[in-house]
Every structure is written in structure tokens, then in C-alpha cells.
Amino acid sequence: MNSLRTRVSDLGRYGRHRSAARAILRLLPEPESWLDVGTGDARFPRTARRLFPYTSIDGVDPSPRIAYARHLEHIEEAYAGHVTDPHITTILRGRYDVVTLLDRRSPAPDPRTELPAALALLRPGGLLLVEAEPREAHGLRGQLEGRCCTIVATSRHTLDRLPYTCRIIARRGPSAA
Numbered sequence: 001m002n003s004l005r006t007r008v009s010d011l012g013r014y015g016r017h018r019s020a021a022r023a024i025l026r027l028l029p030e031p032e033s034w035l036d037v038g039t040g041d042a043r044f045p046r047t048a049r050r051l052f053p054y055t056s057i058d059g060v061d062p063s064p065r066i067a068y069a070r071h072l073e074h075i076e077e078a079y080a081g082h083v084t085d086p087h088i089t090t091i092l093r094g095r096y097d098v099v100t101l102l103d104r105r106s107p108a109p110d111p112r113t114e115l116p117a118a119l120a121l122l123r124p125g126g127l128l129l130v131e132a133e134p135r136e137a138h139g140l141r142g143q144l145e146g147r148c149c150t151i152v153a154t155s156r157h158t159l160d161r162l163p164y165t166c167r168i169i170a171r172r173g174p175s176a177a
Helices: 002-027 043-051 065-071 086-092 111-120 134-146
Strands: 033-037 056-061 078-080 096-101 122-132 149-157 165-172
Touching: 002 043, 002 122, 002 149, 002 165, 033 043, 043 056, 056 065, 065 078, 096 111, 111 122, 111 134, 122 134, 134 149, 134 165
Parallel strands: 033 056, 033 096, 056 078, 096 122
Antiparallel strands: 122 165, 149 165
């Protein structure tokens, strides 16, 4: 029974990941570079690669799973640590067309510092896709708008145990970081 539950959960996760990637596809059909924050074993990048075969998708995660994801070539580059780490932020500043912060990632650092760090990694005009619980979504919208970002899409999606999660896609302005 547990293996069936795991497979059903994986199918739901795949559908959610595919939906997130398709949301970007409608806004930016051919991004050059993409960073998945908290990528773990790179389930999201594997799914996104089906829609974006020519996009370089990198990952950052504090767990050792990221090295394995890189070994399996699910991501191009692997960065061990948090997106708020000054070393990571310095070397990746302004490098990406898309950055994803998906819900249910490995333990994240303080969200108040994670969002500005993720924005700093985007090129001007790049897209930030954030998934959050409903109680956090309104605050995230305000933070993004306060950092010269334009909200270009929002949606709600059902997760296994939560009633729904909110997805926000914001376009970085020229001075968002």
C-alpha cells in the first residue's frame, strides 16, 4: 500500500512540476539558463528538461543529493549550499533567465533573505517562479512588488496534504536586487 501511495504522490508531483514549467514556457519560450533552488535530487529539472531541452538548468541545495543529481546529469551545474550563501550569490549574480523557489524544498534559510538572494541571481527581465502556502503568498507579492518586480502570473494548485499552494511568477525589473 505504501508503494502505491508513493507512486500516486510522485504522479501528483510530476503534474505540479510540469504545470510550473509550462507556466514559464508561456512567458519565456527559450530561456538560456535556469536555476532551481532547493533542487534536492532534481525532480523538477528533470521534468522541465522535457519542455526546455536546450536550456541549461542548474541546481542549488544544501544536501548531498545535489551531487548525485549532477552525476546523473539531471542538472548542468550543482552548487552545494543555500542561495543566501554570499559565495554562491557572488558567483551567480545576474546569471539566470529563470529562478524557481518551489514549495516543499529541503530546509530553507530565512525566507526574508532567500527572496532577495534569488532575485539577485536573475538577469533584468528574468522570471522568478515562487510557490508558497496561501498565508505567505500575499506577503511575497508585496515583497516582490517592493523590489521593482512585476507580477505576471498567479495561480493556485492542490497539493497532497495542503488545500492548495499559490504560484507567483514575477519579472525582475532593472533594479530589483
